[in-house]
Structure formats: C-alpha cells, structure tokens
Amino acid sequence: MNTQIICFALAGTLAACAPTTDPEAETDSVTSAITELTIDSSALTTIPTGTIPANRLTLAAFDDTAVASKLIETPEPFARIEAVSTRRFLDSTSWSLETDPRRGSVLVMRKTKGGVAAALDPVVLQREALARLSSWGLLSTEVGTVLERKTMAHDEDRLVGALPRVLSHKTFVFRQVLGVPVEEHRAVVTHALDGSFQRARVKWPALAASGHLLHTRLGRAEIEARAAAALGREGITSGAIALRWRYVASPASVAGEVVLKLVVAARVPSVDGVEVDEEARDLDVDVSAVP
C-alpha cells in the first residue's frame, strides 16, 4: 500500500498565517499541529483515461414501449394510469411500470408472486439479469461491480420467532465508466423463488454525447493537498483517510441526459462516541476535472 502521511493541521496552519499577538492562539497552533492526517491515495495510481463508451444506454430505452418489450419482455399492452411531474405510472394485466426519463428511473413490478421455490444457481440468475438489462440497452460497457444477493425476512409473531426465510434473489449492478464507479447509479433485478423475473429497479440516466469532465491534470500530491484542505474545512485534522476516484452526474438536458464529472471521494472513518456514533462519510474533493 502506498500510504503517505501528512503531518499538519490545517486549522493550525491557517492560524499561523494570520497576524496575531495572542500567545494563547500560538499555543493552540502548536497543539493542533501535532495531530496527524494520514491520507492513502494508492487507489489513485491509475488516472482515468479514455472516453465514454460508444455503445451505452440511450434515452430511447426509457420509452414505455421499449421498457415493456425489452426489459419486461412482455407483449401485454400498457395503459397510462397517472403522472407526477415527469414520472409516468402505467399498468398492464400482469405488470405495473413507472418510468421517468428525466431522472433515468424505471421501476417494474410483476403483480403476482412467483411459484414454488426451486433450487437456483446464483451464477445463472446473475447471467439472466445481465442479459435482460443488455437486451434493454444497458450494456457491459457501463457495468462495474455485480453482486448476487438474497432478500431475507425474519418473522416473529406473538414473541415466537421463526428461522429467516428467503424472500427473493437480487442482482445488484453498479455503473462504472473508464473503471471508475458512478455514484448513485445502479440497477437491481429481482427474481422470485421459482427463478422467474419479479421486478427491476433502475437508476441509470443516459449519458450525453459530450460535455463530460472525465479526466484531471492534477498529480497525486496535488490531490492529497486538496483533500487535506477539504477535510480541514470540515474540521477534520486527524485520522486515516482513503481517497477513491468517483464520477458524479449532473443534468445535461431537460430530456434526462447527464454529464459526468471526475471527483475524488475522501473516506473519513467512523467515530465512536459515548452517546452516538458518527458514520463513515465521503467528502468530495474537486480535482479540476477536464474533458
């Protein structure tokens, strides 16, 4: 692991830069200057290069007909029930469907439960989930981590507990571009216990053709300094911090296309407290991203 230790306290540094004749202030600076901020930037060794995938999910995929035929894979006709803002609610005999191209969202649910539980191979379930998404237009070019998991339910009635039961099988698919995770964007495909397709929940807005800020000219030392500054602004002057590349999306068009911007996430570890614990958190570090 390539870990660099930066021994400085930003608050103290800033205080030292300010004109002061208060001896107590100088003492505070010395005290805070001995704290350590350990920044691990080893994950930034490989700097993202390249362009967005030529083959990727498009806005057309969010058309109601396309979702019905390619994601749900049903010939059933859908009727529009209602709308809230840009979100559309549709219904067919067997399915309910919600689409919102502006937000890049799709929610598909089968109205009936699956059949009797069967012995299922998680590898097969995952392959089927990815094939379904690919058929719809969500291609492997944008796919990063894929996890196969079970939804579990543990029941307790009148103080009598049962053993946990499997409720469904889920394939979590996380978006990635140029080897960098895209925050927030994921697709979750759910299979019932008999292996049939039960539901899909997708947040995967279409990427615009241009306008992305995918790269940075900053070196690791510069990024570490920026991370330290960002942490200092939050009052964090000590602790073991890990840096990771991330893409964040912002709207590029009213229709729903987004552009990506490269940032660095500085992971601040959790803090144990007497009354409450502070969760681990990511602070975004601006890396002056460029096209």
Next chain:
Amino acid sequence: MTNGHEARRRTAAPTDSPARNHLMRLLTLALVALPTSVHAANEMHAYGVANFGTGYSCSGAKTHSVHNGTPDDFAEVFSEMKSDGKWDDVRVHKNTSVRGINFTDAGKVSGGLDDQDLSGADDADVMFIHTHGKHSESQVASWLSMGNAYYDCKVRTDSNMRWNSDLEIAVVKACQSGDYKVWQDGGYMAQFSTAASQLTMWNAFHGNSACGFWTGSHVSDYAWDSQLDGVGENWLDEFYTEWIGSDNDDCPVSIVMGSDSSARDHQFENGGWRDRKATGTKTGSSYYYIGDCDPEKGVRLPD
C-alpha cells in the same frame, strides 16, 4: 384537501376601515394560531440534524452538513404530489427545530409532544429523519440524536418513541437504528405499544450507514420510487452497499409490523406513500434485509 394556512390567508383580505382591519387581523391571528392540519389525510414531516456542539444544539459529534440536505431531498416528491393534489401537507424541520419532545409520547413523559400539530413526528403519516444514532444490545434499544439541547438530546426506540397517533411509515437514515439483535430481543416493539398502533413500517439501518455528497441523491431516488409500490423493498435496493474493505457494508433494513407475515410482505413489497397497506393488528413483525450483509457496529446478517 385544502392547505389550512392557504385557506385562512384568504380570510385576511384587505378591508376598508382601520378598526375593521384591526379586528380582522386579530381574528386572522386567532385562526392561524389554531391547529391547521390536524389529522390531514396525508402529512409528511422530514427532519435533519447536522449541527452538534454549538449554541442550543446537542454535543457529541461533528457537524455533518449532508444531514441538512436530505430532508429537502426526501420532501421534494411530496411537494410535487401536493402540487398535483395527491398529498396534503409537507413540513421540514432542521437542527434546533428537531426537538426530543416532538419524538416523545405523552405516555412516556408528561408533556411529550410527539403528536404536536405540524411538528410532532407522530402527527405525520410518513416521517423521515437523518441524524446520528446508536444501539445497545444490553439495553435492547436504539436511539437517535436530536437537534436541541433544551429538550432530550436522544430519543429511544424502547421508550420515547411510542407511535400511537398518526405515524404509519418511518424512514430513518441513522446508524444502528434498526439493529438485528435489538429487534430479536424486542427493542422495537414498544414503538407499536398497542395493537391498534398505526405504525406499520420502520425503515432503518443495521449497523453504521455511511453518508457523503451522494446521499441526497439516494434519498431522493428512494422517495420518488416509493409513491405507490415497494416502500420497503426499494429501501433495500437503494441503500445496500458493499464498500471496499470488510465489516463496513451499508445494511438497510425494513421492520414491518402486522398480524401475519403475508400482510407484512404485502406492505414491504407493494406499499407506498400513497398506498399504505393495512397490516392488521400489530401482534408481530418481520425484519427484511439483504443476506450476508456485514456492517460496522452490527453482526453479519444471516443468509
């Protein structure tokens, strides 16, 4: 349903004499002082506590500014629904406005105001809160940090929070707010202390749950997706995360109360803000989670 404030503002139309104007103003103030949305059909309260250790805020943690953005992110869809006439009332409270007394039932503490109009968590049908939390297996409870040191700085699931007025769905973005061991030992049962309790769902986290500059987008997506369906399952889909490293997963859980597992499954899979399923008498509960999830400050969940 008509918003109470808007309706009453219309009664304060300009008048043609100072005396009459003064009288009308007094009448209007009196009317406005009255509860304006008592038992409105659909109410949502969102709370966020970001500030700690300064002024009237509670101490014990650093400021997490994200906690102040997420209530707005959650409220966005409710405001849109309200604009469309599909929701009645939306309230957002932050920092020192998030008071322990508004999460405390009068049955626990004399003067508890959890059903206070427009402020109390049990006055809403749907409640969201983003703050710090903690649990204790030995004390069989979780608790949440509040925003105002003048009132209780923490409220507990085994005592303060007894939902017996309006609250049906609680969404809690706070560490350890739905611990598996605490659930197994009955630490969330007091929340539906009567079989007639309205509360059907407590969406929370087993173990710690990370936050960051991306949290608001997740909260917003979850809220938008859960209008009619999947209010429990969407929570798991949206927030389950396996971070780099070990023992640090984000483990969202949904605890549903009701008479039998079938009714509870129905609310978990098919309930929504505008389609809150009846789950029957609150004689049992189901704990929904992603198998094998292994968080910080919580056991690995069984698979």
